[in-house]
Amino acid sequence: MRAAVCAAYGPPEVVAIADVAAPAPGPGQARVRVEAAAVNFPDVLLVAGEYQVRVPPPFVPGSELAGVVVEVADDVTGVRVGDRVFASTMVGAFAEEATVAAASLTRIPEGVDAATAAAFGVAHRTAYHSLRSVAELRPGQELVVLGAGGGVGLAAVQLGALLGATVTAVASTPEKLDAARAAGATRTVEHRTHDVRATLKELVPGGTDVVLDPVGGDLAEAALRSLRPGGRFVTVGFASGTIPRIPLNLVLIKAVTVVGFEFLDFMTRRPADAARDERELLGLLAEHRARPHIGARFALDEAAAALRHVADGRAIGKVVVEVQPPV
Ligand SMILES: NC(=O)c1ccc[n+]([C@@H]2O[C@H](COP(=O)([O-])OP(=O)(O)OC[C@H]3O[C@@H](n4cnc5c(N)ncnc54)[C@H](OP(=O)(O)O)[C@@H]3O)[C@@H](O)[C@H]2O)c1
Numbered sequence: 001m002r003a004a005v006c007a008a009y010g011p012p013e014v015v016a017i018a019d020v021a022a023p024a025p026g027p028g029q030a031r032v033r034v035e036a037a038a039v040n041f042p043d044v045l046l047v048a049g050e051y052q053v054r055v056p057p058p059f060v061p062g063s064e065l066a067g068v069v070v071e072v073a074d075d076v077t078g079v080r081v082g083d084r085v086f087a088s089t090m091v092g093a094f095a096e097e098a099t100v101a102a103a104s105l106t107r108i109p110e111g112v113d114a115a116t117a118a119a120f121g122v123a124h125r126t127a128y129h130s131l132r133s134v135a136e137l138r139p140g141q142e143l144v145v146l147g148a149g150g151g152v153g154l155a156a157v158q159l160g161a162l163l164g165a166t167v168t169a170v171a172s173t174p175e176k177l178d179a180a181r182a183a184g185a186t187r188t189v190e191h192r193t194h195d196v197r198a199t200l201k202e203l204v205p206g207g208t209d210v211v212l213d214p215v216g217g218d219l220a221e222a223a224l225r226s227l228r229p230g231g232r233f234v235t236v237g238f239a240s241g242t243i244p245r246i247p248l249n250l251v252l253i254k255a256v257t258v259v260g261f262e263f264l265d266f267m268t269r270r271p272a273d274a275a276r277d278e279r280e281l282l283g284l285l286a287e288h289r290a291r292p293h294i295g296a297r298f299a300l301d302e303a304a305a306a307l308r309h310v311a312d313g314r315a316i317g318k319v320v321v322e323v324q325p326p327v
Pocket of ligand 1: 040041042122123126147148149150151152153170171172173176214215235236237238239240241261262263264310311312313314315317
């Protein structure tokens with residue numbers, strides 16, 4: 001089968017197409033004929049050998065996929081050959097076939113295409129768990145989303161609005177802010193041309209209830225300062241490459257909570273909340289109320305360009321790799 005392979009750690013351009021053996025499913029696994037895959041920021045870090053988990057090369061990057069089950073191990077009962085499924089995985093999605101844990105597969109709801117399903121997993125789940133369970137966002141509350149044109153950020157804008165919050169989106173370009181407005185943001189702040197701290201104060205004079213931050217860097221403190229007493233700052237990632245150092249006196253004086261969201265930790269430590277969130281989110285997808293915005297599409301041959309697009313912070317919403325059409 002054809003796959004995009006990372007033969008040695010490096011920039012996105014090290015990823016090249018090669019013919020590799022289709023992986024056979026081991027116990028508890030299923031083999032999926034991949035129609036679409038989606039790119040996540042950690043894919044870039046994994047290829048660079050800079051992620052918190054290191055996968056030794058050669059490996060096939062790609063952490064989200066959608067397609068059809070073509071083989072299951074003898075002990076698998078939850079899914080069957082022919083099921084249309086999507087999944088998140090550490091690596092392996094940028095290939096014509098991928099072998100993944102059968103337990104990680106979710107059936108694609110009726111009427112949802114493969115690209116949409118592939119692009120839905122990581123960003124929407126991260127945003128929904130963070131807002132619904134970690135920040136406990138309520139209808140009528142004020143939400144500020146940093147990186148609001150990116151994968152997690154744009155999902156958070158959409159889901160925050162669906163949860164009934166008033167959303168203020170912060171991003172670098174008018175195009176990203178247009179996408180955020182289309183996803184449900186009421187107010188926008190272009191951080192390259194505006195002082196974020198002063199603008200948030202002006203736009204939300206009563207203070208904000210929740211900040212969702214997938215970016216870090218200088219914007220984090222400016223957004224934290226917008227919180228009202230009792231507000232929650234959820235840190236999700238550091239796409240800017242800079243981990244902010246927040247003065248603790250700010251947290252004390254403002255009486256706010258700073259809390260981290262880490263996917264695996266949340267799923268294992270809060271299984272009941274995780275299961276409820278997953279149910280609700282799948283319902284929103286099935287009803288076509290929650291949808292990823294797909295800002296760019298690439299062929300499998302262009303997997304390196306897809307990774308480059310995300311590495312440079314140019315992605316608006318999700319970037320999809322169209323692997324092969326349905327049979
Ligand atoms: N905690 C978890 O479990 C979890 C789960 C999923 C993702 N994450 C993390 O969340 C972060 C965001 O993921 P994502 O998929 O939303 O990424 P993304 O689509 O690439 O968006 C990241 C945003 O960060 C901003 N940015 C600023 N400097 C950047 C730079 N040098 N390179 C790239 N982006 C830059 C950009 O916004 P502007 O252009 O508007 O500044 C960009 O839109 C990543 O760090 C990822 O690892 C964490």
